[in-house]
Amino acid sequence: MPGTPLGGFGRYAGPATLILSSLADGPKHGYALTKDIEQFAGLRLAPGTLYEALSRLEGQGLIEALESQDRRRPYQLTAAGAAALRAHLADQQRVAQVGLGRLARTWGAT
Amino acid sequence: MGRDVTSPAVERTAARLLRWYPAGWRTRYGEEFTELLLAEYAERPRSWRRTANVIGSGLLARLSGLGLTGFGLSAADQARASLATLGGAAAAFLIFGLAMLAQLAIGWQWTMPHDPATTSGLALMAAGTVLLFLLTALAAVPVAWGTAAALLGRGTGGGPRGRMAGPVGFVLAGGTALVAGAHHFQNSWPGTGGTAVHRGLVPAGAAAFSWASTLSVSSYWAHPAALRAFPAPELAWMALSPLALLSLVGGTVAIVRRQRPSARLLAYQARLAAAAALAMACFLAGAGCWVFGQGSGRAGLFHAGVVDVAGLAVMTVALVAAAWAAVGARRGALALAGRG
Numbered sequence: 387m388p389g390t391p392l393g394g395f396g397r398y399a400g401p402a403t404l405i406l407s408s409l410a411d412g413p414k415h416g417y418a419l420t421k422d423i424e425q426f427a428g429l430r431l432a433p434g435t436l437y438e439a440l441s442r443l444e445g446q447g448l449i450e451a452l453e454s455q456d457r458r459r460p461y462q463l464t465a466a467g468a469a470a471l472r473a474h475l476a477d478q479q480r481v482a483q484v485g486l487g488r489l490a491r492t493w494g495a496t
Numbered sequence: 497m498g499r500d501v502t503s504p505a506v507e508r509t510a511a512r513l514l515r516w517y518p519a520g521w522r523t524r525y526g527e528e529f530t531e532l533l534l535a536e537y538a539e540r541p542r543s544w545r546r547t548a549n550v551i552g553s554g555l556l557a558r559l560s561g562l563g564l565t566g567f568g569l570s571a572a573d574q575a576r577a578s579l580a581t582l583g584g585a586a587a588a589f590l591i592f593g594l595a596m597l598a599q600l601a602i603g604w605q606w607t608m609p610h611d612p613a614t615t616s617g618l619a620l621m622a623a624g625t626v627l628l629f630l631l632t633a634l635a636a637v638p639v640a641w642g643t644a645a646a647l648l649g650r651g652t653g654g655g656p657r658g659r660m661a662g663p664v665g666f667v668l669a670g671g672t673a674l675v676a677g678a679h680h681f682q683n684s685w686p687g688t689g690g691t692a693v694h695r696g697l698v699p700a701g702a703a704a705f706s707w708a709s710t711l712s713v714s715s716y717w718a719h720p721a722a723l724r725a726f727p728a729p730e731l732a733w734m735a736l737s738p739l740a741l742l743s744l745v746g747g748t749v750a751i752v753r754r755q756r757p758s759a760r761l762l763a764y765q766a767r768l769a770a771a772a773a774l775a776m777a778c779f780l781a782g783a784g785c786w787v788f789g790q791g792s793g794r795a796g797l798f799h800a801g802v803v804d805v806a807g808l809a810v811m812t813v814a815l816v817a818a819a820w821a822a823v824g825a826r827r828g829a830l831a832l833a834g835r836g
């Protein structure tokens with residue numbers, strides 16, 4: 387959805403949403419992000435995809451890098467990132483509600 | 497969480513994978529990315545999908561440096577890098593295109609082409625060339641102004657004087673060598689003295705200069721025996737003129753990359769970039785008409801050879817790169833203007 391806050395990320399909108407959601411409860415470095423996303427979303431972001439999305443998010447000012455710890459650099463959500471994530475998830479929620487409502491009306495509740 | 501012990505072999509593999517990324521990216525992300533790779537290897541030693549993913553991302557990051565993807569670039573950097581790439585692609589396109597056009601102009605000096613494919617092809621190529629030079633002039637004026645301002649230490653449009661001096665030196669050296677050399681060698685232009693000069697689409701002087709400045713684009717390189725019959729100064733010019741072209745184009749690309757134009761100027765240049773891609777498409781359509789129409793004319797004057805097919809391939813690649821860069825420039829300019 388081009389008009390949504392992460393619409394400009396194109397095919398990285400999915401990884402960007404997962405990364406922002408993972409950072410919503412605090413800073414994490416690359417490997418911690420991979421494991422956390424695998425746990426809550428059930429998919430594993432490949433290293434190249436993860437860092438493509440991280441560099442885009444950092445370039446857009448939605449996340450920021452913290453001081454490096456033992457060669458690992460944690461990232462944290464910025465205020466702009468939190469606002470973008472909230473708006474994006476609200477959009478997604480509206481879509482999900484519409485889809486679930488229509489499914490329930492046509493196919494019945496499961 | 498992550499790795500405990502890694503073998504030197506794994507470290508070497510990670511370092512090898514990191515080399516797929518450009519130097520700037522490695523400086524910024526290299527250390528932490530290597531740590532992530534080592535942790536991944538500790539958990540899953542082998543994965544061809546992971547290797548392919550890292551290589552693909554590395555290549556994308558390299559394209560980003562050319563402004564061909566938005567990966568990790570600010571809007572202004574994206575627009576500038578895209579415009580510089582478009583400039584380089586358009587120059588490569590013109591070098592091969594002018595060599596082709598000069599060849600056709602030579603034929604036309606002696607006889608009119610009688611097949612519509614060659615006639616319409618030449619008309620499209622001539623129109624594309626005029627349009628490209630016009631657009632180049634329109635784009636060059638603000639670039640030259642910003643560069644002069646930077647060199648004279650005025651304004652902020654061109655950046656520090658020291659960063660511009662080198663590229664400007666390359667442009668002046670390459671441009672001077674090219675103009676002086678081409679002016680000298682155009683006197684031996686094979687089109688001179690033709691009987692159909694007054695009916696030609698391309699003015700003889702311009703055609704002769706184009707021929708001399710692109711003398712290095714020649715099928716004679718594949719025929720060393722024929723090449724040995726050339727006068728030594730002409731052979732030297734064929735071998736050395738690409739250096740002058742490289743200096744001119746490389747210097748121009750560096751200037752565009754180092755300037756700091758306003759959002760408005762970037763938007764103007766992005767519009768010119770889109771028009772340049774269309775002009776290149778017009779030229780390429782004409783060249784395709786001629787090459788695939790295969791009109792030979794009297795004495796094979798309009799015959800398209802292997803070098804022309806190769807030139808067409810190079811020009812197609814250059815057009816794709818230019819169109820891609822034009823899209824990148826527009827995207828960057830729109831984002832900068834707050835409409836992306």
